[in-house]
Every structure is written in C-alpha cells, then in structure tokens.
Amino acid sequence: AQSVTQLGSHVSVSEGALVLLRCNYSSSVPPYLFWYVQYPNQGLQLLLKYTSAATLVKGINGFEAEFKKSETSFHLTKPSAHMSDAAEYFCAVSTDAGGTSYGKLTFGQGTILTVHP
Amino acid sequence: GAVVSQHPSRVICKSGTSVKIECRSLDFQATTMFWYRQFPKQSLMLMATSNEGSKATYEQGVEKDKFLINHASLTLSTLTVTSAHPEDSSFYICSARDDRAADTQYFGPGTRLTVL
Numbered sequence: 067a068q069s070v071t072q073l074g075s076h077v078s079v080s081e082g083a084l085v086l087l088r089c090n091y092s093s094s095v096p097p098y099l100f101w102y103v104q105y106p107n108q109g110l111q112l113l114l115k116y117t118s119a120a121t122l123v124k125g126i127n128g129f130e131a132e133f134k135k136s137e138t139s140f141h142l143t144k145p146s147a148h149m150s151d152a153a154e155y156f157c158a159v160s161t162d163a164g165g166t167s168y169g170k171l172t173f174g175q176g177t178i179l180t181v182h183p
Numbered sequence: 184g185a186v187v188s189q190h191p192s193r194v195i196c197k198s199g200t201s202v203k204i205e206c207r208s209l210d211f212q213a214t215t216m217f218w219y220r221q222f223p224k225q226s227l228m229l230m231a232t233s234n235e236g237s238k239a240t241y242e243q244g245v246e247k248d249k250f251l252i253n254h255a256s257l258t259l260s261t262l263t264v265t266s267a268h269p270e271d272s273s274f275y276i277c278s279a280r281d282d283r284a285a286d287t288q289y290f291g292p293g294t295r296l297t298v299l
Contacts (some may be wrong), residue, residue, distance in 0.1 A: 109290035
C-alpha cells in the first residue's frame, strides 16, 4: 500500500519569498514520486518527477524537489515565488515505472499556494 | 508538447440520464489511460485504468456498471456515467500514458459534470 501526506492545505508567501511545500510518503517498495500543479478548473501539469535517479530533481518554472529516503519526504521548493505560481499543488506516489500498471498514482490532499504582492 | 483533450469541458444533465465523456491523446498513442474523479476542494481519486482492446480495471468501490469505460483506439477512451444522480456531480479528469515514454503521463483539462 502507498500513501501521501501533504502538510498544510494552504501556504501563503510573499512574492519573491521562498516556497516550501511539504510532502511525506509511505510505500512498501521504492517509490516514484511526482509533483503536479493544477490551476482552477484545469487538469494537472507535471512539475517534476523522481524515478530513482538523482535525489535532487529539477522541474519546470524553477521548482525543484529533493528525495530523502530517511525522512520519507519529497518536499517541493522554489527560491523566489512569482504571482503566477499561485495554484494548487499535488504530490503523488507510484510504485511502478513500467508495465501496464504504471501510472496508478496515489495523490496527496493538495496544497493551495497563495502569493501576495 | 503532448496534449490530451476532454470533451465536453462542462455538462449539465437531468437525473437518470447518461453522460459520455471523451478523452483523446492528440499527438501520441496511449495504450493506457486513467480516469480520476475530483470532488470540490479534494484530491484526485483514481477510478479505473483503461487499456486499449481490453476491459478496464476498476478501483475498489467504483461501480463498473455505473461508470462504463471503453478504450476503442490508441487515442480515445470514453467514460459513460449511466443513470446519473446528483451524487455523481464531480470533476472528472483523464490522463494518458505516452506509449513512447512509459514513465510519462499527460492529464486532460477535466470535465465538470453537474447532475440536477
């Protein structure tokens, strides 16, 4: 079984400030981890993914995340927030990277990021 | 980049009617597609895995006779909500796995279903 917990349903930062969105996972086998962003009434866009290569993963729009096995964490960060970063962010886990069952994602509860001027 | 479309984007129907939602991969082939449901202010819940040419695999608690899935081609999967009721109102999102890159999955823009 696998699960994802996102700490904090709402995060508010000032423009230019550090963004930190927390994600902890639980998995009985080595996980594959993802961060997605969702804008209102839209689908999900992949920000970045960890699939057992480098533990520090760089994604689009200046975001990055670090896989820490000892802490079972995959927190998302961005050094300087922009107004356009305001959206909802989902952390997700999958235990398959291939085969027909790949893509069965378990999502966290989501974190709404608000960016103040 | 790869694009997944959904049609319609928004639908309102009367209780008891059936609604079909289409999910298309526009510039890649997708043997496998997924259907998710998202309630307001909640996360996505996987409903079923749709595989081209075979029966869909439903997650526990999802009624297969209620949510009919057909994956007739490598670019199209459909979800039909049969005999819809107000509790079926939700945001339905599909995703498609690119056959050329097994670890890459693209999401559609979603369909807002409202059952009166």
